[in-house]
Amino acid sequence: MMFEGNIRVRFAPSPTGPLHIGGVRTALYNYLFARKYGGKLLLRIEDTDTHRFVQGAEEYIVESFKWLGINFDEGVNVGGDKGPYHQSERKEIYKKYVRLLLGKGKAYIAFDTPEELSEKRKKFANFQYDASTRECMRNSLSLPKEEAEALIAGGQQYVVRFKIEPNVEIHVHDMIRGEVTVNSSVLDDKVLYKSSDQLPTYHLANIVDDHLMEISHVIRGEEWLPSAPLHVLLYQAFGWEDSMPVFAHLPLLLKPEGSGKLSKRDGDRLGFPVFPLEWHDPKTGESYSGYREAGYLPEAILNFLALQGWNPGNDQELLSMDELVPLFDLSHCSKSGAKYDYKKCLWFNHQYIQQKSDEDIAECFMPVLMAHAINVPLKKVVTVIGMMKGRINLLNELWENCKFFFVPPTDYDKKTVKKRWKEDSSVRMTELMSVLLGIDNFSIEGQDAAVMGWIEKMGYQTGDIMNAFRLAIVGEGKGPHMFDITSVLGKEETLRRLERAVEILK
RNA sequence: GGCCCGAUAGUCUAUCGGUUAGGACGUAAGAUUUUCAUUCUUGAAAGGGGGGUUCGACUCCCCCUCGGGCUACCA
Numbered sequence: 001m002m003f004e005g006n007i008r009v010r011f012a013p014s015p016t017g018p019l020h021i022g023g024v025r026t027a028l029y030n031y032l033f034a035r036k037y038g039g040k041l042l043l044r045i046e047d048t049d050t051h052r053f054v055q056g057a058e059e060y061i062v063e064s065f066k067w068l069g070i071n072f073d074e075g076v077n078v079g080g081d082k083g084p085y086h087q088s089e090r091k092e093i094y095k096k097y098v099r100l101l102l103g104k105g106k107a108y109i110a111f112d113t114p115e116e117l118s119e120k121r122k123k124f125a126n127f128q129y130d131a132s133t134r135e136c137m138r139n140s141l142s143l144p145k146e147e148a149e150a151l152i153a154g155g156q157q158y159v160v161r162f163k164i165e166p167n168v169e170i171h172v173h174d175m176i177r178g179e180v181t182v183n184s185s186v187l188d189d190k191v192l193y194k195s196s197d198q199l200p201t202y203h204l205a206n207i208v209d210d211h212l213m214e215i216s217h218v219i220r221g222e223e224w225l226p227s228a229p230l231h232v233l234l235y236q237a238f239g240w241e242d243s244m245p246v247f248a249h250l251p252l253l254l255k256p257e258g259s260g261k262l263s264k265r266d267g268d269r270l271g272f273p274v275f276p277l278e279w280h281d282p283k284t285g286e287s288y289s290g291y292r293e294a295g296y297l298p299e300a301i302l303n304f305l306a307l308q309g310w311n312p313g314n315d316q317e318l319l320s321m322d323e324l325v326p327l328f329d330l331s332h333c334s335k336s337g338a339k340y341d342y343k344k345c346l347w348f349n350h351q352y353i354q355q356k357s358d359e360d361i362a363e364c365f366m367p368v369l370m371a372h373a374i375n376v377p378l379k380k381v382v383t384v385i386g387m388m389k390g391r392i393n394l395l396n397e398l399w400e401n402c403k404f405f406f407v408p409p410t411d412y413d414k415k416t417v418k419k420r421w422k423e424d425s426s427v428r429m430t431e432l433m434s435v436l437l438g439i440d441n442f443s444i445e446g447q448d449a450a451v452m453g454w455i456e457k458m459g460y461q462t463g464d465i466m467n468a469f470r471l472a473i474v475g476e477g478k479g480p481h482m483f484d485i486t487s488v489l490g491k492e493e494t495l496r497r498l499e500r501a502v503e504i505l506k
Numbered sequence: 507g508g509c510c511c512g513a514u515a516g517u518c519u520a521u522c523g524g525u526u527a528g529g530a531c532g533u534a535a536g537a538u539u540u541u542c543a544u545u546c547u548u549g550a551a552a553g554g555g556g557g558g559u560u561c562g563a564c565u566c567c568c569c570c571u572c573g574g575g576c577u578a579c580c581a
Binding site for chain 1: 507508509510511512513517518519520528529530531532539540541542543544545573574575576577578579580581
């Protein structure tokens with residue numbers, strides 16, 4: 001694929017809530033695309049809807065990308081010479097372009113109130129504000145010039161609508177879907193600007209900014225496909241068709257079960273996060289879990305997300321960011337929506353945990369131990385991680401899975417007791433205690449030699465001894481090799497736990 | 507309802523007219539193991555239906571069906 005000029009792409013969220021995982025994927029594809037072609041990725045905040053603005057949402061978005069490692073070259077928090085990057089700070093720019101459209105006769109002023117409009121929609125099933133109806137509405141096209149001017153002068157609130165010529169075939173070229181054709185008659189005269197807050201709506205602001213910020217490719221979710229023809233018309237109305245960006249509409253992330261697109265409530269209902277970071281909604285007080293807090297690694301999420309809707313064309317699935325960049329290609333994006341495969345995301349996380357060093361994971365685990373009032377040297381934690389990381393999918397599973405290394409069992413799992421603690425177990429464990437007591441070198445090898453030698457000499461069943469031993473030390477029937485555990489515990493603690501088990505289980 | 511987009515196993519997907527339709531997750535069985543996991547091996551599992559085009563269609567075209575999106579002074 002060939003591109004002339006500079007590649008400039010953007011991610012342009014609206015600060016109406018936390019960043020959705022689907023948004024993360026869109027940002028990732030933009031990021032990969034920009035990196036591959038040596039282009040720039042910008043972050044623009046589309047805050048033209050003052051009613052839906054949510055405090056803290058923008059900070060959340062910025063922090064999420066920081067955690068994920070998706071860096072922007074330009075935009076909010078980064079700067080650049082095409083700013084400002086908050087649409088709310090670009091009011092005057094939009095006003096200028098609204099006037100331009102009005103002057104060209106490509107837009108008009110409408111006075112109909114929201115109430116009047118909803119009344120119309122209620123009355124006429126398929127009411128649409130367009131060429132066929134605008135003459136019957138209250139606007140600068142239907143009203144006498146003096147009356148319209150008087151209304152504006154009188155402070156009457158109004159909106160500016162895009163004047164769409166009916167029955168024109170509009171062609172949208174999409175890098176993923178090919179050519180999409182729509183007849184202009186199905187489009188309505190979209191509101192471009194409202195006098196109430198002197199702010200444009202998404203459509204106007206988006207086109208003006210993409211043009212002014214010299215965006216070369218618009219890579220966004222499929223939910224925007226229906227408005228793409230409108231956007232093409234807008235570029236034409238401004239006379240910018242020659243520099244119009246290339247579009248690429250990504251398939252949507254769907255609910256794992258049921259129907260519809262993945263929504264914010266699906267995650268916690270099914271047991272996975274839909275947001276990168278934990279989020280507390282300041283308006284409703286509701287909380288939503290986040291990938292970071294749930295123990296996911298950013299690399300795993302990114303690798304997983306890259307493959308939900310795109311593939312490298314071969315069987316490789318474990319791909320680092322550095323491998324992803326040269327491989328990424330919009331033509332390998334799928335066209336159909338993907339049911340969110342959260343179990344596979346868990347598998348990716350498991351893979352990435354294995355790749356991470358024991359030291360790095362131990363560092364992350366130290367605060368958890370601290371929280372449980374456990375103070376042990378890092379070196380010991382590193383050893384434990386080495387034994388345990390293969391057994392977890394999430395960093396958060398660490399504590400539950402290896403707490404027995406740090407705290408003795410408080411009780412013994414009933415099922416395991418029934419199955420593993422035999423008639424003679426307490427006698428055998430008492431014998432084992434004296435065997436253990438006599439070991440000078442309490443290493444894995446030292447214990448193995450002494451204990452296995454004793455088992456063989458006495459003619460015991462290895463399983464009988466070791467399973468009861470495990471129950472006494474761990475409290476249940478799980479965990480790594482016994483001597484791995486006891487070598488970390490040390491002789492003293494091992495004997496203490498055996499003694500207590502014999503005492504309680506008899 | 508209208509408009510647009512899509513359709514390979516339960517899920518994510520490969521194939522770009524000729525393959526025993528490949529991989530991964532999940533799942534089943536087996537192996538390893540002192541337990542539980544991990545790991546390894548093996549298995550089951552797919553082209554929605556109907557018409558065309560063609561020597562030959564999963565692949566190209568049409569219809570149906572199904573899935574998804576949009577349809578605000580939201581983005």
